[in-house]
Amino acid sequence: MPVEREIIVPKNERLNVSRNFNLPHSPGVRAGDFIFLSGMLSTDPQTGERSPGTMAHETRQTLTNMRHLLESAGSSLERVVKINVLLYDMLEFENMNAVYRQFFPVDPPARTTCGVQLSAGMKIEIECIALAG
């Protein structure tokens, strides 16, 4: 019996960026006991538009949206096992971390952080793998 593969979407449709911007990926996929999320940028949950700002602002908005998406699928930030954080400049590492630690106060997930080129002048993109349920 093959393991079930299910597309997951945020309850707030404005945060369904891949659909709204016609991009060829899903917000996330549940595969058996795991949930795999696409990279997320800072998006305004009221308008669905990109919400650029300081590293602190973008980190907070992105992780808030990630929490919403995970909770839409019955998971949570506490169930995240692996995170990849992409920054436009590694000089901002501590500015990201200062906000990041507020979202993962105990037993934070495994994480890799890289400095890369991002789209549309955004400062941070975050993807994760979480346990379902």
Place this chain on the structure above:
Amino acid sequence: MAAGYGWVQSTAIHAGDFVFVSGIVALDPDSGERLNGTLTSEAHRVFLNLKLVLEAAGSSLERLVQVRAMIYDRIEYDALNRVYRQYVPQGPPARTVWSVRIIDAFKVQLDAVALI
């Protein structure tokens, strides 16, 4: 496909219900020759190679769950998407596009996790 270049990696590993695939680049699946080209030509070759690897493991492009699509320059993001959507037209996998430097001057590399 990786063995001929002495890359210290397996093409893919089957673990439980999942198959974890090493970064796939545009190699000729018969000769192993590097097929460097445009991002578009490389992306087609990479998807065909990924399909071969997944099907050899009892999976398929439809069973992909997460992809890291690496491109050499962000300016090619839309070029990638045009090819990409042809291979995963329905219920595409979660994806993040990383703009990075890729081995052997390739323009695109796909790193994937799929269900068996």
